[in-house]
Amino acid sequence: MKFQSPSGKIIKSPKKLSFDFVPDKLPHREEQQQNLFMLFRRVIESGVSQNAFLHGNVGTGKTASAKRFCMDYKEWAAEKEKRVDYVFVNCRKRSNKSLILWKIISKFDRGFPDRGFSVGEMMEIVRRHIKNTGTHLFIILDEADALIQRDGPELVFLLSRFDDETMVPKGSISIFLISQKNVLELLDESALSTFKRSNRILFKPYDKDQLSDILAYRADLALYPGSIEEDELNLLSLIASERGDARLGIELMEKAALLAEENGRNLIGPEDIRTAKADIDPYMTASRLRGLNDNERMILLAAAQKLRNKSFTTTGDLETHYHVLCENYEKNSLGHTQFWKYLKSLSGDGILETETTSSGKGRTTKVSLSDIPAGLLEKKLMELIEG
Numbered sequence: 001m002k003f004q005s006p007s008g009k010i011i012k013s014p015k016k017l018s019f020d021f022v023p024d025k026l027p028h029r030e031e032q033q034q035n036l037f038m039l040f041r042r043v044i045e046s047g048v049s050q051n052a053f054l055h056g057n058v059g060t061g062k063t064a065s066a067k068r069f070c071m072d073y074k075e076w077a078a079e080k081e082k083r084v085d086y087v088f089v090n091c092r093k094r095s096n097k098s099l100i101l102w103k104i105i106s107k108f109d110r111g112f113p114d115r116g117f118s119v120g121e122m123m124e125i126v127r128r129h130i131k132n133t134g135t136h137l138f139i140i141l142d143e144a145d146a147l148i149q150r151d152g153p154e155l156v157f158l159l160s161r162f163d164d165e166t167m168v169p170k171g172s173i174s175i176f177l178i179s180q181k182n183v184l185e186l187l188d189e190s191a192l193s194t195f196k197r198s199n200r201i202l203f204k205p206y207d208k209d210q211l212s213d214i215l216a217y218r219a220d221l222a223l224y225p226g227s228i229e230e231d232e233l234n235l236l237s238l239i240a241s242e243r244g245d246a247r248l249g250i251e252l253m254e255k256a257a258l259l260a261e262e263n264g265r266n267l268i269g270p271e272d273i274r275t276a277k278a279d280i281d282p283y284m285t286a287s288r289l290r291g292l293n294d295n296e297r298m299i300l301l302a303a304a305q306k307l308r309n310k311s312f313t314t315t316g317d318l319e320t321h322y323h324v325l326c327e328n329y330e331k332n333s334l335g336h337t338q339f340w341k342y343l344k345s346l347s348g349d350g351i352l353e354t355e356t357t358s359s360g361k362g363r364t365t366k367v368s369l370s371d372i373p374a375g376l377l378e379k380k381l382m383e384l385i386e387g
Ligand SMILES: Nc1ncnc2c1ncn2[C@@H]1O[C@H](COP(=O)(O)OP(=O)(O)O)[C@@H](O)[C@H]1O
Pocket: 017, 018, 019, 020, 021, 022, 023, 025, 026, 027, 028, 029, 056, 057, 058, 059, 060, 061, 062, 063, 064, 065, 214, 217, 218, 246, 247, 250
């Protein structure tokens, strides 16, 4: 058969939306980068080892920040004629000492056999390499809770005491622990004594405005210019801000872009975003809709119709359209106060999003939908209402 590529063109560089891509900049993580630098600059200035614990929820930029930091630090050290290298290990994929040590050794000995060496022997090989090359090694243990829970804290202990054990020059290995859980609680006394408690760097969930900057930046890198507009960026950030999760935002942007391309469009629309969201994490299930009363269904139907081609509508437009609909269906409509009460409750249940902003013209409340495409919601509601 003849294959046909989608005619829409939105994604310029798919690689730049992937999870392992490390962008040059990480907006809103400057403080964490600077804190890391304050801790680690002594590594080459005074030749001492340092350790850090990067702590925060999923999608808060821990992995990306650690990688970016190590890349930039390596360059900074090279300018000062110091050798720094780093090894990145995902402990969910490699969750015991041997697997992790093997990954570290393969960094400088590509053909190293993956069996036949004890932990002690492998530690010795790492030690020799460091001594012979005068390298300072950063070891990033990402998702470190997986290692500590399955294999205990011993490897963290061994690595963080590396300097004390032998004649290697001081300042040979630094460790980055990364985890959503507080791994310091999982370490035992001996590991903790070398792994200072104070070196925790916190990654808070991103808020909506931060996500909006991050997504605009990632869109700039990965998409053709003009493929996404401000309202749609705002809708994406609003959805991702429920979890403060940049990963969710980027994943949604990618899926929405692919959907638009498949439909031959060069612009991401609100319905692409909602379809992507419903696909990743369906929330607006049929049973949820059946649980709504008649008033709620009519308000929601009005919203679905107003939002068919838009990311946001205003409460004023929504209320007007709601009255039109009630007339069409010959239903009693709610007065203004009651209408607001129901709208608030729909938004409290996470079915609709409302957002109030103040401007020169006073306060306006915008309404949006994030969990289901408006077209699909409209169809489901009509079925229920018309029975
Ligand atoms: N500040 C930021 N600027 C740009 N992209 C970011 C930022 N923070 C996170 N990301 C991106 O979001 C995704 C998730 O980040 P990641 O570092 O994997 O989070 P974590 O390790 O905390 O779960 C990655 O694709 C990453 O590149």
